[in-house]
Amino acid sequence: MQINSSVRDYSVRETEDLPSAVAGLVGNCRVFALVDGFFTGSEAFKSIDAGRCLFVEANEKAKSFERLGEVYGWLLENGFRRDCVLLVAGGGVLQDVGCFVASTLMRGVRWVFIPTTLLAQCDSCIGSKSSINFGRFKNQIGTFYPPDEIILSDSILLTLPxxxxxxxxxxxxxxxxxxxxxxxxxxxxxxxxxxxxxxxxxxxxxxxxxxxxxxxxxxxxxxxxxxxxxxxxxxxxxxxxxxxxxxxxxxxxxxxxxxxxxxxxxxxxxxxxxxxxxxxxxxxxxxxxxxxxxxxxxxxxxxxxxxxxxxxxxxxxxxxxxxxxxxxxxxxxxxxxxxxxxxxxxxxxx
Ligand SMILES: NC(=O)c1ccc[n+]([C@@H]2O[C@H](COP(=O)([O-])OP(=O)(O)OC[C@H]3O[C@@H](n4cnc5c(N)ncnc54)[C@H](O)[C@@H]3O)[C@@H](O)[C@H]2O)c1
Structure with a gap:
């Protein structure tokens, strides 16, 4: 499906074969991935070097500054550079975390989003905003920073509760x-x-x-x-x-x-x-x-x-x-x- 825009490219790419789409990306550039913890051990992300893949438990705490600090630390300690790509796979929580990190790390780096929940596929993936929690203030801190590419897979939704x-x-x-x-x-x-x-x-x-x-x-x-x-x-x-x-x-x-x-x-x-x-x-x-x-x-x-x-x-x-x-x-x-x-x-x- 092509959703094009003269202002910004809001296209999404549909794939029947997610593992190959991920492997293709990994073959093309230095990829670091933030992946929803639900997919630990999943075939879909096997092509990503284990040292460059961080599984994150998807809950509201993941959207706190404390946890964000751990993500920045992991990326920098493991050699993330401006020419790398941040691959983010998950629902709205991973999107919020990944989008915020991508928009702020080194004043903005390339990122690719694979939405894995219906909510993220049908709504939040295009025109992406990031929303971070601060204490009891939910979603009050954030940025507008759409992904460079969005990859949609039907089959990833099959495991959704x-x-x-x-x-x-x-x-x-x-x-x-x-x-x-x-x-x-x-x-x-x-x-x-x-x-x-x-x-x-x-x-x-x-x-x-x-x-x-x-x-x-x-x-x-x-x-x-x-x-x-x-x-x-x-x-x-x-x-x-x-x-x-x-x-x-x-x-x-x-x-x-x-x-x-x-x-x-x-x-x-x-x-x-x-x-x-x-x-x-x-x-x-x-x-x-x-x-x-x-x-x-x-x-x-x-x-x-x-x-x-x-x-x-x-x-x-x-x-x-x-x-x-x-x-x-x-x-x-x-x-x-x-x-x-x-x-x-x-x-x-x-
Ligand atoms: N950035 C935005 O524009 C935006 C928009 C709407 C909502 N949000 C935020 O998104 C969050 C809600 O996101 P959500 O509803 O997409 O879910 P989520 O990211 O909170 O994930 C919900 C649960 O589903 C699991 N999960 C994810 N994909 C799965 C799959 N394919 N199979 C099985 N389990 C899977 C996760 O591990 C988690 O346990 C809230 O924090 C909300 O504030 C952000």
């Missing part, structure tokens, strides 16, 4: 709602009545990247239109951090999308039928994590929303909807308004 598939589907659903029209209708037809793990992943990945592409082309640095891709994220990030990351990122996004839709309903922007339809469609992708959200304190959610990057001057901001294809950034009048709207939403969770 069901919750990780459901998590990726959260971003897929968000993107198709943002697109609206035929895209949303197509997605509804794919998802309705199907077990989430039976969704045709190759097709949803392609469609999602096609939706995302114009947003990152037009607004690479997330100062305008790209903000809309944060639909569901103000609430999702709050749920994720308040649950101490027990809720996977994309599942928190599904619940955040549901929240934003209910707030839009309360403001009279969408009908109740749209909210109910969406809740029916989303339920298989988020249950039973809604129980965790139902038990969170509304005050805690509002406090967490204050840390969102869209909040400014003490005002809480989020993306609401007037229906599929019609998202808008809004500022809530006050924390009290947010508390009231969220309280009403919580009552709808079973």
């Amino acid at each position: 069901t919750d990780e598939v459901r998590s990726g589907m959260g971003e897929v659903i968000k993107l198709h709602l943002i697109a609206g029209g035929d895209r949303w209708q197509w997605f509804e037809a794919q998802a309705a009545g199907r077990d989430p793990k039976d969704t045709p992943l190759r097709e949803v990945v392609r469609s999602s990247l096609e939706i995302k592409k114009p947003f990152v082309e037009e607004d690479e640095f997330d100062r305008g239109k790209r903000n809309l891709l944060n639909y569901g994220h103000t609430f999702g990030h709050a749920y994720e951090s308040l649950s101490d990351f027990a809720i996977p990122h994309g599942i928190a996004v599904s619940l955040g999308v549901l929240t934003a839709t209910h707030l839009s309903f309360q403001k009279g922007w969408v009908g109740e039928a749209h909210y109910m339809d969406l809740q029916r469609l989303l339920r298989p992708f988020y249950e039973p994590f809604d129980k965790i959200v139902r038990n969170l304190s509304v005050d805690g959610i509002v406090d967490a929303m204050k840390l969102d990057k869209k909040a400014s001057g003490g005002r809480l901001a989020c993306i609401l909807t007037r229906g599929p294809g019609a998202m808008e950034k809004v500022e809530l009048e006050s924390p009290n308004e947010a508390r009231h709207l969220l309280g009403e939403f919580m009552n709808t969770l079973s």
